[in-house]
Amino acid sequence: MMQAKTVLIVDDSRVSRMMARQYIGGLHADWTVVEAATGEESLLKAREVAPDLVLMDVNMPGMGGIAAAELLRQEFPAMPISLLTANVQTATRERAAAMGVGFVEKPITEARIALLLSPLEAA
């Protein structure tokens, strides 16, 4: 029996968070989805709930997704993090690779979410 996982979705767009929650719930109704609207908030929530996966929007006001991902990486070296971005360019790929995080292209679709969740399902 697979353990119920916790996913932290970080995005300043409420609709975006709703959509991610919707898709994750559709694939795994028993998993917990926690939301954060800013990079700063993501750090607080991560400490609070110790998520099994973090989905981090890159384009956010204030701290921004990349800076937040870096801080999370430092504090939680083993936590799987995936950047969400519509702007996939060479610099982004390299930055993600250097930080040891994945990245996923926006718009968020059910298929893309399924792909992100599959490594967790194996555990």
Add this chain to the structure above:
Amino acid sequence: MAAMHTLPAGDRLHLLHSVLCAVNIGAVVLDGDRRIVLWNAWMIKHSGLNNDKVIGADFFATCPGLRGGRVDAAIQQALYNNFPSVLSQSLNKSPFALHANALAVARNERIQQAVEVTPIAVEGAPRHCLIQITDVSIAVAREKLLREQTMVLRSQTFSDGLTGIANRRHFDVAMEKEHRRAKRGGTPLSLLMIDIDHFKAYNDHYGHQKGDQCLIQVAAALAGMLKRPCDLMARYGGEEFAMILPETDVEQATLMAETIRARAHELAIPHERSGTDLRQVTVSIGIATQKVETPVDLEALIGAADRALYQAKRAGRNRIAALLP
């Protein structure tokens, strides 16, 4: 003469096909799976690829270099979103391998291209797309000429009062431009810093008027060595000159620096206070090259040339030294 719409469908199609093949622009049509269904006479002529080689073939198998680039994105916009795209000549340098003639092929000189990708609705089949390629080589050449003429005019406010060559302001502007251009075009960029050896001693011994004449002579000789319009020789400081050599790698820059050093020596301007047995004016040269694989900041490139110049001075002057930034 029958109006087109009164012709039977088969003849009409034939007429349209003939027109498309005869027009003086490249026309390529792809079906929904990106297979080539039309490759007109202009394309055959300028690509060297006949219909039997391309019709039915996958577009990216025929033009592998275009995969993942702007043309690819434009084809996707047309086939999936039903939107047309333009690819300007200035942002997309000759994406297709098209040449004006056999000589151009040998010289690897492509036609300058303006490209449009447009969706085409086809009854009973998924959307197709039309790629139109226009030869804009003449317009580009004309603009280049105009720009060069403007530069000539403009350089008159960018010239050094004493020597008549480019001044520091001109150098700064040109350096920034060439740095950007090298990055865009993926070409190496070299910078030479040239300094007259023991110039203060020359001024002290011969007087400032002769000092000025020496500067004029050296500047003229060095400027006369420039081979291409994009190369620039500028007066960087009191007795310091800078030479910008775009599209020039380390070997070529080193060769040029050595030639300059020799030329300055050849001038045989007497210098009793040169501090060596030579007793004539010489120059030291610092070389820095930004390689294609390792682009750097402008400051880093100039800094490296400066440090190389210092190295040449320390090693005894009348010589060249090169450093990578």
Add this chain to the structure above:
Amino acid sequence: MFNLTELENDALIEIFNIGVGQAAASMSAIVHEAVHMSVPSISFIPRAEAARLLGARDAAEPERICGISQHYQGAFETEAILMFPEDKSLEIVRLMVGESVPLKELTEMEQEAMCEIGNIILNSCVGTLANIFQHELEGSLPQYHLGTSDEILTATGSGADTVVLMLHIDFLLEKHQIHGYVAFVLDITALHDLKDQINLYIARAMGQA
């Protein structure tokens, strides 16, 4: 004045951010530099106010700006215009094309470059909108305009009582931060179509459709 709820506003901004994000990736591939674009906010304003927003600093002598327009029709109809205030237009061209040219001397080649930039950004924005709303549209080729904002809005066929959906765009390239606008000229029918489509999208996001 036409208004959206906070949620509808959020949804539309997110959609446009995806659009300009993809445009930025395309532009990045052209200049081999990191390019970032985002839409921090949107507003619905009457046409007259839209004209004022763009460089009409001195009402007696309004500044000239550079605009690229494309017409879209099909499931909805709109004229989309990418505009940069005068002092920024030449900066964009200079950065993308790599040449230093005053706006007055913008050559035909650079106008074409500007057209392509507009084409990329507008197609990306509208394309994302069309995809997310699952609707089919037709687009036109880009047209270059140089004039006052008022002249450009008139030239692109917006009557006095049309509403303009204004996107504020932040454009970042080589540490140059440039603020521009994309204006969508919409009539009443189009506005309501838009509102309906956004709500369908939100309903799908909430699992209700």
